[in-house]
Amino acid sequence: MRVLKFGGTSLANPERFSQAAQIIEKAHLADQAGAVLSAPAKITNYLVALSEKASLRQPIDTDFKAALDIFYNIIDGLYAENNNFDLQGTKSFIDGEFNQIKELLVDIHQLGYVSDEVKATIDSRGEKLSIAMMKAWFEARGYEVTLINPVEKLLAHGHYLESSVDIEESTKRIGSLAIPKKNVVLMAGFTAGNDKGELVLLGRNGSDYSAACLAACLGANVCEIWTDVDGVYTCDPRLVPDARLLPNLSYREAMELSYFGAKVIHPRTIGPLVQTNIPCLIKNTGNPDALGTVINSLQSSNLQVKGITNLDNLAMFNVSGPGMQGMVGMAARIFEALSKAGISVILITQSSSEYSISFCVPIKVAEKAKAVLEAEFSEELQSQALEPIDVIRDLSIVSVVGDGMAQAKGIAARFFSALSKANINIVAIAQGSSERSISAVVSQNQAIEAVKATHQALFNNKKIVDIFLVGVGGVGNALIEQIQTQKRYLENKDIEIRVCALANSHKMLLNENGLSLDNWQSDLENATQPSDFDVLLSFIKLHHVVNPVFVDCTSSERVSGLYARALSEGFHVVTPNKKANTREIAYYNLLRENARQNQRKFLYDTNVGAGLPVIENLQNLLAAGDELVRFNGILSGSLSFIFGKLEEGLNLSEATKFAREKGFTEPDPRDDLSGQDIARKLLILAREIGLPLELSDIDVEGVLPKGFSEGKSVEEFMSMLPTLDSEFSERVNKAKSEGKVLRYVGQIEEGKCKVAVVAVDSDDPLFKVKNGENALAFYTRYYQPIPLLLRGYGAGNEVTAAGIFADILRTLNN
Numbered sequence: 092m093r094v095l096k097f098g099g100t101s102l103a104n105p106e107r108f109s110q111a112a113q114i115i116e117k118a119h120l121a122d123q124a125g126a127v128l129s130a131p132a133k134i135t136n137y138l139v140a141l142s143e144k145a146s147l148r149q150p151i152d153t154d155f156k157a158a159l160d161i162f163y164n165i166i167d168g169l170y171a172e173n174n175n176f177d178l179q180g181t182k183s184f185i186d187g188e189f190n191q192i193k194e195l196l197v198d199i200h201q202l203g204y205v206s207d208e209v210k211a212t213i214d215s216r217g218e219k220l221s222i223a224m225m226k227a228w229f230e231a232r233g234y235e236v237t238l239i240n241p242v243e244k245l246l247a248h249g250h251y252l253e254s255s256v257d258i259e260e261s262t263k264r265i266g267s268l269a270i271p272k273k274n275v276v277l278m279a280g281f282t283a284g285n286d287k288g289e290l291v292l293l294g295r296n297g298s299d300y301s302a303a304c305l306a307a308c309l310g311a312n313v314c315e316i317w318t319d320v321d322g323v324y325t326c327d328p329r330l331v332p333d334a335r336l337l338p339n340l341s342y343r344e345a346m347e348l349s350y351f352g353a354k355v356i357h358p359r360t361i362g363p364l365v366q367t368n369i370p371c372l373i374k375n376t377g378n379p380d381a382l383g384t385v386i387n388s389l390q391s392s393n394l395q396v397k398g399i400t401n402l403d404n405l406a407m408f409n410v411s412g413p414g415m416q417g418m419v420g421m422a423a424r425i426f427e428a429l430s431k432a433g434i435s436v437i438l439i440t441q442s443s444s445e446y447s448i449s450f451c452v453p454i455k456v457a458e459k460a461k462a463v464l465e466a467e468f469s470e471e472l473q474s475q476a477l478e479p480i481d482v483i484r485d486l487s488i489v490s491v492v493g494d495g496m497a498q499a500k501g502i503a504a505r506f507f508s509a510l511s512k513a514n515i516n517i518v519a520i521a522q523g524s525s526e527r528s529i530s531a532v533v534s535q536n537q538a539i540e541a542v543k544a545t546h547q548a549l550f551n552n553k554k555i556v557d558i559f560l561v562g563v564g565g566v567g568n569a570l571i572e573q574i575q576t577q578k579r580y581l582e583n584k585d586i587e588i589r590v591c592a593l594a595n596s597h598k599m600l601l602n603e604n605g606l607s608l609d610n611w612q613s614d615l616e617n618a619t620q621p622s623d624f625d626v627l628l629s630f631i632k633l634h635h636v637v638n639p640v641f642v643d644c645t646s647s648e649r650v651s652g653l654y655a656r657a658l659s660e661g662f663h664v665v666t667p668n669k670k671a672n673t674r675e676i677a678y679y680n681l682l683r684e685n686a687r688q689n690q691r692k693f694l695y696d697t698n699v700g701a702g703l704p705v706i707e708n709l710q711n712l713l714a715a716g717d718e719l720v721r722f723n724g725i726l727s728g729s730l731s732f733i734f735g736k737l738e739e740g741l742n743l744s745e746a747t748k749f750a751r752e753k754g755f756t757e758p759d760p761r762d763d764l765s766g767q768d769i770a771r772k773l774l775i776l777a778r779e780i781g782l783p784l785e786l787s788d789i790d791v792e793g794v795l796p797k798g799f800s801e802g803k804s805v806e807e808f809m810s811m812l813p814t815l816d817s818e819f820s821e822r823v824n825k826a827k828s829e830g831k832v833l834r835y836v837g838q839i840e841e842g843k844c845k846v847a848v849v850a851v852d853s854d855d856p857l858f859k860v861k862n863g864e865n866a867l868a869f870y871t872r873y874y875q876p877i878p879l880l881l882r883g884y885g886a887g888n889e890v891t892a893a894g895i896f897a898d899i900l901r902t903l904n905n
């Protein structure tokens with residue numbers, strides 16, 4: 092005998108239902124089959140809602156009809172497939188059941204109340220009707236069917252909505268049936284009977300448990316749970332797409348995984364199977380050829396950790412107080428009081444000082460638990476031997492489960508460090524006494540991130556970066572190209588870069604699993620979603636993205652104003668945009684504070700010297716205890732080029748025109764010649780070494796006299812520029828006669844910053860720097876009299892993008 096259980100999704104429509112029926116038939120032809128069925132998907136939820144709504148005197152017609160239509164749709168389809176199917180008989184049976192439900196709902200409406208007893212009889216109807224339809228399917232094919240009525244045959248103890256089956260007594264009752272070998276056996280799941288013969292339920296999702304009970308009672312060879320996934324995975328495959336399928340699990344592992352939230356089997360399923368040593372097989376109705384997962388008594392496979400789960404909707408209680416130390420029997424009193432009130436405790440931790448005991452219960456019983464404890468400890472609370480009972484709500488337990496963990500070292504460390512890297516606050520920790528599981532209590536809104544981050548740390552060497560890119564101009568474009576070219580190379584290093592968002596000022600594209608970049612330009616052009624930073628910034632919480640990086644390739648003040656929020660939302664921020672770091676110092680500090688608090692990185696190495704590793708080197712020097720004494724630098728590629736040309740004999744207007752034609756200047760060269768861009772870079776360096784300056788504190792000597800060509804167009808300016816040539820040539824020649832050259836230099840010395848045209852001699856490291864090169868000379872305590880010199884091209888889309896890329900990869904080293 093094989094027992095097969097089919098879940099709601101496996102029975103949701105005629106196609107699936109018929110697929111399930113064929114699987115039962117095949118099993119029956121090989122060896123007798125006993126099938127346990129759930130209600131078709133959604134039905135139980137409708138039935139639960141119907142009685143609740145009726146008790147609140149809310150309208151129920153829509154739900155009623157929707158539920159009924161699901162059944163009509165299935166039987167119509169089954170009839171269309173095989174005209175022997177007894178459509179009329181089955182339909183009248185369904186109608187009869189629904190009429191009974193309606194009568195009960197009318198009573199509930201009148202009373203404004205529904206008892207658990209009545210609720211149980213309503214909620215269980217879906218299973219009953221699944222069985223009626225399956226019976227008709229088999230009879231239409233000439234099979235004989237034995238129906239086992241679970242209310243008569245499965246004796247259960249407990250409450251109307253959640254009971255446990257007495258296997259010994261039920262085995263006797265079922266044994267007395269003497270089922271003929273040729274008959275297909277069918278039993279409704281979710282349902283049993285109490286010692287008064289009343290219908291009781293086995294708890295939501297309880298049909299798995301029904302199947303295990305039937306398997307145990309019949310002494311079946313196997314209990315097969317047919318569902319909508321290929322088996323048990325290391326994580327819920329709907330949450331973590333790269334979860335791994337587990338070929339086998341021990342009973343204990345399966346119990347622990349399901350207890351801590353793996354919904355694929357009900358936690359109580361394993362109990363009856365362990366007692367009778369019946370293996371459990373998890374299979375996919377939609378993919379019957381897949382091997383599935385075997386659960387049995389063997390210690391299994393090589394994985395030390397088998398899975399990671401989350402159990403939601405919990406509250407944590409903390410009972411503590413000065414009187415607790417040495418108070419004999421405290422724990423016993425707490426748990427006895429709760430148990431008497433029918434409240435099950437999910438997890439317990441005690442601090443080693445014995446000052447406090449913490450435990451979790453389902454949130455729906457939190458109020459009741461609080462009242463029970465307050466009554467039990469009223470004296471101690473009054474005398475202040477105990478502090479007021481503390482309840483934290485909306486928590487989840489995230490657990491790591493595996494038989495091999497007892498021997499393995501370092502799993503707890505990896506688990507907790509993964510949580511800490513993902514910036515998840517751990518409220519409490521518990522380890523199962525068997526060392527088969529470790530659990531962390533976290534805030535429910537972080538549970539999915541916690542599962543994902545832990546799964547990545549324990550099962551995946553791969554590191555994933557999710558990029559949210561704003562600004563797809565020259566630099567953004569070059570970055571996307573580099574990401575595409577480097578994909579393979581990085582994959583070999585176990586790094587996966589995904590671009591989850593692309594936005595320009597009008598539109599954006601979003602995809603939590605990564606966008607295809609093949610035709611990103613036209614995709615963005617045709618995008619229908621308007622650019623909306625609120626949507627973009629809330630996207631990561633909505634989709635539980637673990638390592639998101641906000642990359643700003645604009646030069647927009649507005650976008651730079653989003654970083655503080657982005658960091659708080661959990662993004663790393665990488666930016667070549669200098670605006671954020673040169674705004675008021677309060678914002679500058681806020682960014683660093685938010686990054687620190689949220690354990691995220693704020694990286695802006697391309698703010699100064701584009702691809703040159705300026706900021707990182709400076710930070711390293713400072714971290715190693717060095718001090719900046721003086722800084723001199725050529726910080727603008729365009730001015731490096733123009734001053735080089737002056738040295739070669741061109742005059743100012745010619746050199747500027749040449750640079751502009753080559754695309755080395757901003758569209759309006761005055762933006763370069765004003766020195767403002769250099770001032771920003773200087774300010775960023777100055778702030779990096781701890782000077783609390785504002786942009787207005789930088790002393791800037793522009794190349795142009797103050798007010799020159801004010802209000803004029805670019806072309807007018809260009810035509811006015813020759814009037815400055817002679818004066819400039821004079822300065823160039825004077826310098827030359829002294830063996831010097833003119834350079835446009837940013838300087839930091841004695842806490843002051845200055846941008847000025849300076850004549851430097853041949854000993855100066857800036858003497859030879861021209862043709863668009865940047866050079867940064869750091870005179871420090873360690874580096875003098877010869878400075879640390881960083882030199883190279885400090886502009887251009889490719890080098891800047893490469894610098895951004897390096898910063899993006901740096902987000903992985905935390």
Ligand code: ADP
Nearest residue numbers: 098099100318322323324326327329353354355
């Ligand atoms: P059924 O209706 O067949 O009883 P359920 O929805 O109760 O199905 O259980 C199957 C679902 O369990 C899967 O669709 C999957 O999303 C979820 N699940 C949670 N954790 C796991 C896990 N570790 N392995 C497989 N599935 C899991």
Ligand code: ASP
Nearest residue numbers: 129135281295296297298
């Ligand atoms: N139909 C019931 C429920 O949805 C039982 C089950 O599917 O296992 O909870």
Ligand code: MG
Nearest residue numbers: 098296354355
């Ligand atoms: Mg289920």
